[in-house]
Amino acid sequence: MQVLSYSGSQLVDLCSALLLLTCFAIVAQRRLSACVDLFALQSAFLVVTAALVAYLTGNQHIYIAAVLTGVIKVIIIPRVLKKVIDRLNVKRELVMYVNVPAGLLICGGLVMLAFFISEPIIPLGFLLTRDSLAIALAIVLIGFFTMIARQKAVTQLVGFLVLENGLFLGATAATYGMPLIVELGVFFDVLIATLIAGIYTNRLQDAFDSVDTNRLTVLKE
Amino acid sequence: MLQAIILVIAQVTVLLTVSPFLVGLIRKVKARLQLRRGASVFQPYADLAKLFRKQPVLSTTTSWIFTVTPYIVFASTLTAGLLVPTFISQNPMNFAGNIIALVYLLALGTFFLILAGLDAGSAFGGMGSSREAIVASLTEPAMILSIFAIALTNGSTNLSTIVHKTALLDGVATDPSPQLMALASLFLVALAETGRVPIDNPATHLELTMIHEAMILEYSGRYLALLEWAASLKLAVFLSLIANVFAPWGIATTAAPAAMMIGVLVYLAKTAALATVIGMIECMFAKLRLFRVTDLLGVAFILGLLGLLFFYTLRS
Numbered sequence: 001m002q003v004l005s006y007s008g009s010q011l012v013d014l015c016s017a018l019l020l021l022t023c024f025a026i027v028a029q030r031r032l033s034a035c036v037d038l039f040a041l042q043s044a045f046l047v048v049t050a051a052l053v054a055y056l057t058g059n060q061h062i063y064i065a066a067v068l069t070g071v072i073k074v075i076i077i078p079r080v081l082k083k084v085i086d087r088l089n090v091k092r093e094l095v096m097y098v099n100v101p102a103g104l105l106i107c108g109g110l111v112m113l114a115f116f117i118s119e120p121i122i123p124l125g126f127l128l129t130r131d132s133l134a135i136a137l138a139i140v141l142i143g144f145f146t147m148i149a150r151q152k153a154v155t156q157l158v159g160f161l162v163l164e165n166g167l168f169l170g171a172t173a174a175t176y177g178m179p180l181i182v183e184l185g186v187f188f189d190v191l192i193a194t195l196i197a198g199i200y201t202n203r204l205q206d207a208f209d210s211v212d213t214n215r216l217t218v219l220k221e
Numbered sequence: 222m223l224q225a226i227i228l229v230i231a232q233v234t235v236l237l238t239v240s241p242f243l244v245g246l247i248r249k250v251k252a253r254l255q256l257r258r259g260a261s262v263f264q265p266y267a268d269l270a271k272l273f274r275k276q277p278v279l280s281t282t283t284s285w286i287f288t289v290t291p292y293i294v295f296a297s298t299l300t301a302g303l304l305v306p307t308f309i310s311q312n313p314m315n316f317a318g319n320i321i322a323l324v325y326l327l328a329l330g331t332f333f334l335i336l337a338g339l340d341a342g343s344a345f346g347g348m349g350s351s352r353e354a355i356v357a358s359l360t361e362p363a364m365i366l367s368i369f370a371i372a373l374t375n376g377s378t379n380l381s382t383i384v385h386k387t388a389l390l391d392g393v394a395t396d397p398s399p400q401l402m403a404l405a406s407l408f409l410v411a412l413a414e415t416g417r418v419p420i421d422n423p424a425t426h427l428e429l430t431m432i433h434e435a436m437i438l439e440y441s442g443r444y445l446a447l448l449e450w451a452a453s454l455k456l457a458v459f460l461s462l463i464a465n466v467f468a469p470w471g472i473a474t475t476a477a478p479a480a481m482m483i484g485v486l487v488y489l490a491k492t493a494a495l496a497t498v499i500g501m502i503e504c505m506f507a508k509l510r511l512f513r514v515t516d517l518l519g520v521a522f523i524l525g526l527l528g529l530l531f532f533y534t535l536r537s
Contacts, residue, residue, distance in 0.1 A: 010397055017398040017531075021405055021524070028520045101519040108523045115534040122535070131398050131535055 008056045012173065015049040016135040019169060020111070023142045023162060027107050028100055030092045035158045036081045039165075043073035046165050049132075053172050062177040068187050069168065077161065077194050084198045085154055088205055098149040106149075107142050114138035132173030139166030153201040157194065164190055224476060225313035229303065232312070235485065236302045240457035241265035241450070243496045248424075250500025265453065269446050277442030280341050290337035291440070291447035294330040298454045301326040305461045306384045308484035309473040315381035320368050323380070323462075324361070327414070327455065331357050334448075338436035345428060349435025352511060356420060356432065359514065360413045363521035367406035370399045370528025371466055380466070388469040402528035404467045409521035411459035413514070416452070418503040420514055430508060457492065464491040 022042040029035050047070045054062035085091075098106065114137040122133065143163025147156045168186075171178050178186075245262035252259025279288065303314040304323045318326070331353065338350035374396045375383040413420040416433040425431055437448050465472060471487030473480040509517060 014397040014401060017401045020527070021401065024520055024523060028516050030516075100516040104516075104519040104523045108526050111527060112530055112534070115530055119534050131531065134535055 008052070012049060012052050012056070013131045015045055015052060016132045016169060016173065018045045019049070019165065020135050020138060023139055024104065024107065026158060026162060027103050027142065027146060030094065030100070032085050032088070032091060032093065032152065032154050033082060035155055036078050036085065039081075039158050039161055040074050040078040042162065042165055043069060043077075046169060047074065049169060050172050050177075053176065057176050059176050061180045061183075062172060064180060065168075065172070065177055065183045065187075068183070072187055072191055073161070073165070076191065080194055080198050081154060081157065084201050087202055088154070090152065093150060093152050093155055096149055096151060103145070103149050107145060110141040110145060111138040114141055133170060136166050136170030136173060139163070139169060142166075153197065153204055157197045157201070160197075161190070161194070228309065228313045228476070231481075232303060232307055232309075232314075233299065235307055235488070236299065236454060236457055236461075237450075239489065239492065240453040241269060243457055243460065243492060244453045246493055246496045247500040247503065250497050251424075251503050254501065254504040265449075269450055272441075272446035272449065273443050275442040277440075277444050280439060282342050283340050283439070286333070286336050287340045287439070288444070290333045290340075291444040291451070293333045295447045295451040295454070297326045297330040297333075298451045298458065301330075302454055302458045302461075304380055305458055306381055306465050306469075306472065307461050308488040309476065309481055310381060310385040310388045310465075310469065311474070311476075312381040315379055319378040320372060320380050320383075321365075321378060323458075324364055324368065327458070328357065328361065330451065330455070331414075334436055341439040343439060345435045345438050348428075349432055349438070352432045353436055355511075356413055356514060356518070359518040360410045360521070363406055363518055363525050364410045364414075366522065366525030367403040367410065367528055368525075370403040370406075370525060370532060373529070373532045374399050374403075380462075384465045384469050384472065385474060387466070388472050388474050396532075399528040399531040400467060402524045402531065404463070406521045406524035406528065407459075407463055409517060409524075411463060412499070412502070413518060413521075415456045415459055417499055419506050419509050419517055422508050456496075460492045460495045461488070464488070464495055 019042055022038050022045065026035055026038045026042070029038060047066050050062055050066035050069060054060070054066060096103070115134045118134040118137050140163050143159050143161075143166055146159030146162060148159075150156050150159060164186075171183075177183065242262060242265070245260070245265045248264070249259045249262045300317075301323050304312070304318050304320075304326070306312045306315075335350040335353050335357075338346040338353070340346070371383065372378045375386060377383055377386070412418070416423050421432040421434075422430055423433065426434055428435070433452065437445065440448055465488075468491065471483060471491075473484030
């Protein structure tokens with residue numbers, strides 16, 4: 001492993017911090033479509049981070065992972081989710097298990113936890129940056145929390161995808177990317193999971209939501 | 222000594238002349254984005270001149286607080302403005318107070334404005350005051366936390382030292398992650414404190430939505446002019462703070478005339494750019510319901526806290 005330039009690792013830190021920033025925007029956002037947009041933005045930051053890591057370490061296969069992230073998480077998955085949201089008759093999530101200000105405080109606590117856990121590891125390992133691993137852990141925890149705190153299937157799915165973004169960031173920053181075959185498998189899994197969850201959401205909408213009757217009649221024939 | 226006095230006068234002049242322009246610019250950007258022509262960017266100057274010539278009307282139910290408030294608000298905001306470097310990094314008034322004094326000078330103005338809103342005894346004024354109190358009590362912790370994050374990463378609470386140190390490094394932030402969190406937090410606070418769109422709508426006089434306008438509803442003539450000017454000064458103070466703490470490129474680091482000329486021009490460009498961003502935000506987002514303001518300011522608070530966390534857990 002080569003010694004990295006100081007400013008390069010700072011850029012990676014900055015991009016990871018932007019990922020964490022979008023996480024909090026997702027936690028505070030009630031509109032479903034805005035949540036999906038924020039997820040796309042977060043994935044775009046992830047692409048930049050991965051490309052930076054690839055450039056700084058010279059590992060070519062991270063470029064492929066970055067491009068795949070761009071195609072799948074910035075373009076395809078948000079489109080699929082937007083299609084799902086178009087069919088729903090709710091545009092914003094008004095009732096949650098944990099309300100937004102309390103959720104934000106809990107997420108702040110989770111970040112604190114993640115930072116304290118990863119703090120002793122940082123000086124031991126040979127990490128690209130100081131912050132990325134801690135931030136990746138924090139994003140995973142916030143993703144978990146979003147899945148628990150939200151009631152709508154779409155936002156739970158966004159929580160799952162945020163969690164996956166955190167894992168990818170951790171893998172890229174801590175180990176300079178997993179082997180390409182593993183990454184390909186993960187991307188495929190995430191894509192399929194999103195598609196299945198999208199269909200599942202639509203079925204939920206159809207089976208339980210009596211408000212939207214005209215869509216139900218369309219389905220019946 | 223003489224140089225310091227001249228610099229202070231220059232700073233006052235810059236702040237007083239630039240601030241109405243920023244308000245005019247935001248309105249202009251907003252109008253252009255809404256496909257209107259909009260008033261000239263210099264319209265706020267004409268408004269101020271008109272208001273200063275008008276005779277003020279005072280309600281018979283008001284006390285001395287009502288008449289003294291405009292002067293206190295204006296003076297405290299201007300003093301706060303003197304603590305923030307605008308075009309020169311080594312501000313001559315920096316001995317007078319640090320970044321914490323700045324926060325509470327602004328809070329002093331807010332406090333008297335809240336009192337004055339209640340003073341006339343009108344329902345609107347009281348409503349505006351109670352809303353302003355909610356917003357102010359939510360912004361203060363967020364602002365203090367983000368300011369501590371900035372102060373810790375730069376190793377000083379003195380704004381001139383912070384800006385000067387960063388400017389000498391050619392504006393490269395020494396530690397970008399806490400700075401980023403503090404920037405995001407401070408920007409949200411700035412929107413809330415200056416009564417901009419997601420929190421308050423400065424263009425409306427609709428009783429259900431207004432906050433700042435409701436408090437100053439009873440004012441007229443030169444008192445209203447002073448309050449309007451103070452509000453635009455507050456905007457200028459926040460924009461200078463954000464521009465110079467996070468991007469101090471081009472600010473004059475010495476008192477040489479050429480450097481200061483460049484400093485003034487760069488300052489104008491930076492604040493105008495930030496005002497344009499605010500104008501765009503006003504077009505893109507709807508005003509939040511009052512009970513949703515806690516969500517947004519909660520984000521600001523947590524981001525300020527994160528800035529500190531970055532510093533304490535990952536840097537120690």
